[in-house]
Amino acid sequence: MPSMDVYALATAGLKKLALNQECRDAFTKDSLFFKLFERAAHRYIIASDRRELSEKLHLLSGKGYLLGVEYVGEENHDPRVVQDFVNEYLASIQTFAEAGLKPQLGFDLSAVGLLISQEMAYQNAATLLSAAAKHDIPIMISMEHSSAVDSILEVYAELAPAYLNVGITIQAHLHRTVNDLPRIIGYGRKIRLVKGVYNEVREVALPRGPELDERYLHLLEDVLAAKVPVSCATQDPALIKRIFEHNYFPGIQELEMLHGVQPETLRQAKDAGLACRIAAVYGDSWYLHFLHRLAESPDNVIEALADFYDPSRITFGAGY
Numbered sequence: 001m002p003s004m005d006v007y008a009l010a011t012a013g014l015k016k017l018a019l020n021q022e023c024r025d026a027f028t029k030d031s032l033f034f035k036l037f038e039r040a041a042h043r044y045i046i047a048s049d050r051r052e053l054s055e056k057l058h059l060l061s062g063k064g065y066l067l068g069v070e071y072v073g074e075e076n077h078d079p080r081v082v083q084d085f086v087n088e089y090l091a092s093i094q095t096f097a098e099a100g101l102k103p104q105l106g107f108d109l110s111a112v113g114l115l116i117s118q119e120m121a122y123q124n125a126a127t128l129l130s131a132a133a134k135h136d137i138p139i140m141i142s143m144e145h146s147s148a149v150d151s152i153l154e155v156y157a158e159l160a161p162a163y164l165n166v167g168i169t170i171q172a173h174l175h176r177t178v179n180d181l182p183r184i185i186g187y188g189r190k191i192r193l194v195k196g197v198y199n200e201v202r203e204v205a206l207p208r209g210p211e212l213d214e215r216y217l218h219l220l221e222d223v224l225a226a227k228v229p230v231s232c233a234t235q236d237p238a239l240i241k242r243i244f245e246h247n248y249f250p251g252i253q254e255l256e257m258l259h260g261v262q263p264e265t266l267r268q269a270k271d272a273g274l275a276c277r278i279a280a281v282y283g284d285s286w287y288l289h290f291l292h293r294l295a296e297s298p299d300n301v302i303e304a305l306a307d308f309y310d311p312s313r314i315t316f317g318a319g320y
Ligand SMILES: Cc1cc2nc3c(=O)[nH]c(=O)nc-3n(C[C@H](O)[C@H](O)[C@H](O)COP(=O)(O)OP(=O)(O)OC[C@H]3O[C@@H](n4cnc5c(N)ncnc54)[C@H](O)[C@@H]3O)c2cc1C
Pocket: 141, 142, 143, 144, 169, 171, 194, 195, 196, 197, 198, 208, 233, 234, 235, 236, 237, 239, 256, 257, 258, 261, 262, 279, 292, 293, 294, 296, 297, 300
């Protein structure tokens, strides 16, 4: 059995590969690697295309889950790619409205223009928030690497007062989150609390461990005390147990996990009476999302190889 250090190194290595541009390029659609690992990635990615989404979302919602949907994209530097991304969301909002679905949509501001200008990210996010609001669909903005947090919060400061259906993700591992939180709470919009997925240096963020778990719970207490809607987005069974033990769960709006990650854990929480959201992802640019899921628990590499060999191991909806 490998030691914990080997797991921590494997996690760091997989996150490094996730961000490596040459590796990303090797996984573009129709490449050899894409074809080899597409089936394994589909443990986490629910569909290649939005046209396949509605039926699957109905199946999960029929099992009693709230839903989240994200179109997997890369950071977009090209205005035309940004516009395609925005168009995809506008079309998906229409698809959901026609199918009677109201999933919480999520995206990175870097996918809607933040790498070009804050103004472009604001305009595109505002367009999507307006379109979603017409169908009572909420939008949750993701949080990205520490180097992007200032710009994301600046754009959010413009969006939050204007749109009731917007929310923001905050990362417990970043030291700055403790100071950012009062301002974010002040907007009164939904907060999604995560530990944080990006590799960060010690000066900027806490590594995984008890100190981070304590900080996560303190941040949660602060949000609950302010009576601001909060989602606990964690896949950590030990932390979920503590959320139950501390009796935080009547106050939190939901427990949220990514599709394909430990369905049984989410099902047990739902059966225990907690509102649970499955955050589902679709699209073909799944390399980063897939690698991050492998990094979160390197045992998933073994699972992915088994899925590659025998894709029939993956049955949509099983376990939920
Ligand atoms: C709905 C949702 C939205 C998110 N949005 C963002 C975001 O906007 N920005 C951001 O930085 N991060 C985001 N994340 C990722 C998040 O920051 C964490 O990296 C991720 O949830 C893993 O941390 P953890 O708390 O689940 O557990 P960790 O502390 O990473 O792991 C603890 C234990 O949980 C279990 N576990 C965790 N993940 C898995 C897995 N994939 N497979 C099997 N077991 C697992 C393992 O037993 C592991 O040892 C999001 C996560 C979710 C669920």
